[in-house]
Amino acid sequence: MTLGSSMSSGYCSWDEELEDCFFTAKTSFSRSAQNKTLVKIVAKPADEEKHKPLTVQELKQKIDDFNAKVKSCLLMKLNEDGTYTGFIKVHLKLRRPVTVPAGIRPQSIYDALKEVNMADMTDKRTSFYLPLDAVKQLHISSTTTVSEVIQGLLKKFMVVDNPQKFALFKEMQKDGQVLFQKLSLTEYPLYLRLLAGPDTDVLSFVLKENETGEVEWDAFSIPELQNFLMILDKEEKDKIQQVQSKYGRFKQKLQQTLKEAGGKPG
Structure with missing residues (x-):
């Protein structure tokens, strides 16, 4: 999986004065809502729990239809073994600051998925807000799971927070409402992208905090x-x-x- 874009600045070190420490990448400390669109978290319908597997011929037809609608070079490609690769965009809508090791440069896109334990690299921490309108483009496979997408994004930005604190949602628009559905860790985002087509108004992916109704404070350092x-x-x-x-x-x-x-x- 390949990840695009770069980390935004707007951070502070734990060793700095608290008075000057906390600010966002947009110079505003407030994380107020950007618009008044009605947002709703919806449960996943029972008939969406499992998708019927597609034959190779059906996959080829769907990929051809998908590519015919793409207005850029971000096409899907069918491999000989029946898997396929393509691109998805993930919107980062995190309301809380993320934590990274202090004084370490962000990884390159080639290092993003290496098995590196960032927590072991330094004891010092730096916290900062990611911009609310940040969008990351990922090149993934049909076998890439939601869990792997989340971990890949965190490794890209060297975020040492527990991946369980984050969740991937699919965002849809219906009757003037913005609907969010939380995806299970074993789902395949590229397959959902293929079924929905390239139109991000029909379906887009959003990384948010994993709201479970009750904050699990024990998970935080x-x-x-x-x-x-x-x-x-x-x-x-x-x-x-x-x-x-x-x-x-x-x-x-x-x-x-x-x-x-x-x-x-x-």
């Missing part, structure tokens, strides 16, 4: 937990300052109005 506390404290102070500033301006306008209206009949 002490530095990560300390990081979350400092981020929450900074967000709280920023919010308090915004509210105080807002009502301070309102108070000034009210006092000015009362002063101008003084002595005049009400």
Whole structure:
């Protein structure tokens, strides 16, 4: 599997002053929503749990149909052994910062899938936000699973967070709603791409935090937990300052109005 694009800056070291430490790649600490589109997480229908295997002839026909609709050079290719390769795009929509070893350059695309234990490389950690609109292009095989896609993305960016903290979703649009379905770790994203066609409005892939309803705090390291506390404290102070500033301006306008209206009949 080959991964494209590069890491964005906007990070801090644990050794730096906390006051200057946390900022995003977009210079804004707030991770507010980008739009007001209704988003809904939906359960996977029972009839989608398993797909009927395609014959080699059916695969060839579907791949030919797929390639006929592709407007770029990102075509699918059928191999002699019945497997096929192609490209998928993954949108990274992570609301929390990710953790990487401090002072180490990101891996090249050729090193992205090597079995390297990043946690053993350094004890120092650097945390940063990935841009909300980041899109990574992957060249994968029909045998590449969701689990391998997630691990490949994390290795690309040298993220040392537990892969179980992340999940791959398929995003669809229906009746003005954006629908998300969480994919199981054993599903094959390229097969889903083939069935849906190349139109990303019909189907796109999104990497998000693995929301299980209850946060499994035991899965986080002490530095990560300390990081979350400092981020929450900074967000709280920023919010308090915004509210105080807002009502301070309102108070000034009210006092000015009362002063101008003084002595005049009400």
